Amino acid sequence: MSRVDHAEASSKFIEAKDHADFHDKRLWDLRKKRDSESEAMPEWEQLRSLASAIKEHTLTHLADYLEEFEKNATANGMVVHWARDAGEHNQIVHGILEQHGATTLVKSKSMLTDECEMRPFLENRGIEIVETDLGERIQQLDDEPPSHIVVPAVHKLRGDVAEVFSRTIGTDAGNTDVHYLAESQRRHTRPYYLKAQAGMTGANFAIAETGSFVVCTNEGNADLGANLPPLHIASIGIEKLLPKVEHLGVFVRMLSRSALGSPITQITSHFRAPRPGTEMHVVLVDNGRSERLGMEDFWYSLKCIRCGACMNTCPVYRRSGGLSYGSTYSGPIGVIIDPTFNLRKYSSLPFASTLNGSCTSVCPVKINIHEQIYKWREIIAKRHQLPMVKKEAMRVAGKVLASPKLYRAAVEAAAAGLDHLPRFVVYNPFNAWGRQREVPSAPASTFRQWYVRNRGGER
Amino acid sequence: MKVALFIPCYIDAFFPEVGIATLELLERLGCEVDYPLDQTCCGQPMANSGCHDDARGTEALFAQNFAGYDHIVTPSGSCAHHVRDQMTAIEQTPAVQAVRRNTRELVEFLHDVLGVREFPWAEFPHKVGLHIGCATLRGLREAKASEIVEPAFNKPRMLLSAVKGIEFVQPQRVDECCGFGGTFSVFEEPVSAKMGHDKVEDHHQAGAEYIVSPDMSCVMHQQGCARRAGLPLKFIHIAQVLNGARE
Numbered sequence: 001m002s003r004v005d006h007a008e009a010s011s012k013f014i015e016a017k018d019h020a021d022f023h024d025k026r027l028w029d030l031r032k033k034r035d036s037e038s039e040a041m042p043e044w045e046q047l048r049s050l051a052s053a054i055k056e057h058t059l060t061h062l063a064d065y066l067e068e069f070e071k072n073a074t075a076n077g078m079v080v081h082w083a084r085d086a087g088e089h090n091q092i093v094h095g096i097l098e099q100h101g102a103t104t105l106v107k108s109k110s111m112l113t114d115e116c117e118m119r120p121f122l123e124n125r126g127i128e129i130v131e132t133d134l135g136e137r138i139q140q141l142d143d144e145p146p147s148h149i150v151v152p153a154v155h156k157l158r159g160d161v162a163e164v165f166s167r168t169i170g171t172d173a174g175n176t177d178v179h180y181l182a183e184s185q186r187r188h189t190r191p192y193y194l195k196a197q198a199g200m201t202g203a204n205f206a207i208a209e210t211g212s213f214v215v216c217t218n219e220g221n222a223d224l225g226a227n228l229p230p231l232h233i234a235s236i237g238i239e240k241l242l243p244k245v246e247h248l249g250v251f252v253r254m255l256s257r258s259a260l261g262s263p264i265t266q267i268t269s270h271f272r273a274p275r276p277g278t279e280m281h282v283v284l285v286d287n288g289r290s291e292r293l294g295m296e297d298f299w300y301s302l303k304c305i306r307c308g309a310c311m312n313t314c315p316v317y318r319r320s321g322g323l324s325y326g327s328t329y330s331g332p333i334g335v336i337i338d339p340t341f342n343l344r345k346y347s348s349l350p351f352a353s354t355l356n357g358s359c360t361s362v363c364p365v366k367i368n369i370h371e372q373i374y375k376w377r378e379i380i381a382k383r384h385q386l387p388m389v390k391k392e393a394m395r396v397a398g399k400v401l402a403s404p405k406l407y408r409a410a411v412e413a414a415a416a417g418l419d420h421l422p423r424f425v426v427y428n429p430f431n432a433w434g435r436q437r438e439v440p441s442a443p444a445s446t447f448r449q450w451y452v453r454n455r456g457g458e459r
Numbered sequence: 460m461k462v463a464l465f466i467p468c469y470i471d472a473f474f475p476e477v478g479i480a481t482l483e484l485l486e487r488l489g490c491e492v493d494y495p496l497d498q499t500c501c502g503q504p505m506a507n508s509g510c511h512d513d514a515r516g517t518e519a520l521f522a523q524n525f526a527g528y529d530h531i532v533t534p535s536g537s538c539a540h541h542v543r544d545q546m547t548a549i550e551q552t553p554a555v556q557a558v559r560r561n562t563r564e565l566v567e568f569l570h571d572v573l574g575v576r577e578f579p580w581a582e583f584p585h586k587v588g589l590h591i592g593c594a595t596l597r598g599l600r601e602a603k604a605s606e607i608v609e610p611a612f613n614k615p616r617m618l619l620s621a622v623k624g625i626e627f628v629q630p631q632r633v634d635e636c637c638g639f640g641g642t643f644s645v646f647e648e649p650v651s652a653k654m655g656h657d658k659v660e661d662h663h664q665a666g667a668e669y670i671v672s673p674d675m676s677c678v679m680h681q682q683g684c685a686r687r688a689g690l691p692l693k694f695i696h697i698a699q700v701l702n703g704a705r706e
Contacts, residue, residue: 011649020653028632035606044608313606315636319650319657352647354640354654355507356593361606374545377509386509390646394510401468401505402516404497411472432645436652437683440473447471447478451494 003345004327006352010320013155023155024318030151031312033261034362041253051250052366055303058241059293065208065241066284072211073282076273083285086116092283093118093200093233094125100231100279102127102197108215108222109133110202111149111306112235112285114328130192132221137185141168147322147330150259150308155321189221199225201271203236204305205251206282209244212272213282216255216265223269230278234271238289239302251305254364258309292340297375301336303365310359310369316352325349332359336372339380347385350376411446460573462490463528465521465562467535468500470675477675477696481534481565484702487580488573495524502548503541507641511548518549522558530572531562534698536595536674537641539564544598564599565698566673570614577621580703584624588667589616590658590681592674593636601673605634615673615697622700630661639680655684663690673697 014020038044058065070080081096083089089112097105105122107129113119119129119140131140135152139145142164146152153161158176165181166173169188175181193199201222203213213234215222226232242248256265274280293299311317311331322330327338327346335353338346350373359369380386386394400406427434445453462485466478485492501521505514521542525531533539542562549555569575591613595601602613619625638644638654645651659681662670670692672678678694685692695704 007647007649010647014649014653024657031606038606038608041608315638315654316647316650319653351508351643352650354593354636354638354643354651356636356640357597358593358604358606358636361597361604374507377507378511379509381509381511390508390642391510393642394505394508394513398505398510398513398516401500401502402520404499404520407468407499411468414472432648433683435648436687437655437680438686439683440679443473443475445475447466447475448496450475450479451482452496455494 004325004348006320006324006326006348009324009326010352013321013324014319019155019157020319020321022157023321026154027312027318030259030261031309031362034258034309034312035261037257037261037263047250047254048364048366051254051364052303054242054247054250055365056300058243059239059299059302062238062241062293065243066238068208069206069211069241070284072209074211076211078211078274078280078282081281081283083283083287085287086118086285089116089235089283089285089287090118090121093235094122094127096231096233096281097122097127097198100197102231104128104130104192104196105198105200106130106132106192106196106225106229107200108202108217108225109136109152110200110235111146111328112202112237113200114145115287116235116285118235130189130196132189132193132219132225133217134182134185134219137189138164141165145323145328148308148311149306149329149333155323193224193228196225196229198231198233199227199229200233200235201226203234203240204255205242205248206236206240207242207245207248210272212270213240214248215269215271216252216267217269218266220267223267226269226271227275231281232271232274232278233281233283235283235285237285237287239304251364255305255307258307258362258364288340295340298336298340298372300367301333301372303367304333304337305365306333307364309362309364313358313362315356315358316354320352325352332369332373333367336367336369336376339376343380343383344385347380350380408448412449414442460490460530461528462492462530462532462568463525464492464494465498465501465525465531465533465538466494467533467538469679470535473679474675474696477534477698480696480699480702480704481532484698485532487702488569488575493528498524501538501541502546503538504641506541506545506548514548518546521546522549522555525558525562526554528558529561530568531558532565532568533562534565534673534696535676536564536592536599536601537676539567540594540598564595564601564673566595566601566615566618567599569618569701575618578618578701578703581621581701582623582703582705583669583700585668585706586626586628586666587619588628588630588662588665588670589619590637590662590670590672590674590677591615591634592639592672592677593634595673596634602634618701619671619697625700628665628667630658630665630667632661635661637677637681639677641676644680651680652684655680656688659685659688659690659692663692667692669693669695671695671697671700
């Protein structure tokens with residue numbers, strides 16, 4: 001599997017200036033709205049600590065809470081399935097659909113099903129799948145993965161959406177009015193709710209004590225999909241567990257504030273039991289989570305509630321777009337999760353960060369994201385996954401900087417040299433610094449030379 | 460008070476005037492300043508790239524140069540952050556731990572240790588945009604980050620407020636990262652340069668004549684962007700302003 005080249009992909013993203021600037025501005029607006037909401041709550045930082053503690057407790061007692069959830073959900077009348085990995089998940093879902101003779105599935109947003117690459121798996125087996133979240137639907141129709149875990153088509157301008165819709169659902173290509181586009185999509189999707197034999201959702205939280213799960217949405221699509229067809233399947237990552245309903249209050253207060261800067265999602269649906277005459281199936285998915293739970297430096301990433309606040313605040317994500325990460329999970333949270341799936345493939349991602357730490361500060365469950373990014377770099381270097389040029393540069397730098405003599409020779413040459421070189425030598429294609437920036441002008445002497453000259457000391 | 464001065468490699472090579480201002484300022488405030496002549500770097504470039512094996516020799520040299528000092532002061536936030544919070548490639552002997560614990564960025568040292576609030580010799584009659592690097596902001600916590608809910612505080616700004624004639628202007632994104640990020644600036648050049656150009660444009664739009672910063676590496680990057688873009692922004696280290704530079 002080839003490596004993701006984040007720098008190369010980001011370069012293409014930035015070339016489309018209108019898109020790149022809109023993307024940055026749109027997500028920065030979400031960050032600002034998040035700030036207004038959190039500042040209006042004096043207890044915000046206390047809530048973050050509480051949320052973090054609840055998640056850490058749950059994750060360190062996960063097996064018990066999972067069994068409690070299974071027991072209670074089963075007693076409620078749900079059918080609980082366990083999936084070790086993506087393949088098992090997809091087979092279980094396919095099995096349930098097959099058993100019910102379902103050929104059309106309406107589906108709300110779920111990063112987990114993207115992680116499992118469920119759509120192509122089911123489509124290859126003759127199942128028609130309709131994404132019902134507007135952003136996900138745009139991405140599905142354009143045959144592109146979501147670029148953001150909350151706003152999947154945020155990298156597209158309205159003109160792009162008009163182009164996709166005119167090509168796929170027959171809208172007027174010249175009409176880029178957002179109401180027209182949203183309404184057209186709505187009219188196109190609605191009949192599928194009635195036609196579908198099955199509906200699928202993810203879950204934001206699963207509650208052990210009640211055996212219920214919670215889905216937070218803004219469009220109402222998940223509720224239509226879950227309540228119209230006679231079969232509801234929910235795919236839930238095992239890290240989504242919470243012990244009690246009372247814990248939900250902490251997370252529901254923070255989820256949408258962190259994500260979109262709105263106090264709460266439009267709809268918070270609690271699913272506890274199938275409606276009479278219908279079935280409700282829950283698939284609990286591991287897919288590497290247990291292994292991650294055993295990683296001393298990285299298990300905290302399982303606290304994630306997928307709000308996307310780290311993406312919105314990340315200056316690198318905002319300027320490179322989610323697709324440049326080449327993975328289901330992008331932005332800071334993606335950078336620390338992706339290498340657990342494939343270290344080699346995603347070895348460039350931990351370097352797509354300035355380590356500025358804003359991601360850690362906005363995270364509602366206090367994941368130490370930038371510290372984990374730093375740690376991944378060490379692991380990537382140790383496992384020999386650094387590009388040769390960087391590895392060699394660091395080897396030489398380490399040697400020079402460990403020797404006062406070599407160091408002095410190098411800086412004195414640099415200080416003396418730069419201004420005497422012709423511009424085309426300094427600003428050559430191999431000098432990445434100089435492509436869009438000037439290099440500093442060379443001073444008359446180094447600080448050390450000045451010090452020795454003016455304050456004495458050995459030469 | 461006896462102080463050891465650490466002048467990071469890039470300041471030594473490209474911005475000697477920042478080292479000189481730091482030295483003079485500390486002396487003006489009554490410190491006896493040693494400058495160990497065999498110093499090079501703190502090891503951050505290698506460690507931030509994940510290459511802890513390559514950082515080891517440099518970190519050992521740093522610890523050796525600065526052993527025994529109660530106060531090690533440097534005009535660079537990210538270097539102080541590396542030494543204090545991340546210098547773990549070498550064995551953590553009591554001597555190494557003491558060096559790490561005793562290392563301060565200049566503003567921290569002035570604000571927290573010396574407790575200086577007056578700079579009667581300083582006058583800087585300009586519109587100033589303050590840039591606090593991310594390691595200084597969130598690593599050393601010299602100011603409240605915009606996304607954290609807590610009472611406002613800002614140590615560099617508090618010190619600069621004592622400078623006669625200074626006027627602060629605020630960019631739209633008050634503490635957005637400028638995109639330097641060490642080797643990030645070269646290996647992720649497209650995003651780094653875009654962030655840098657956005658940053659200097661934001662300061663320019665706010666009406667800044669000068670960017671003042673405790674972080675010269677961010678400044679080196681922003682200055683490179685501003686010069687390429689032809690913006691009339693000027694850049695100066697906080698040590699120079701506090702030491703009485705007029706421009």
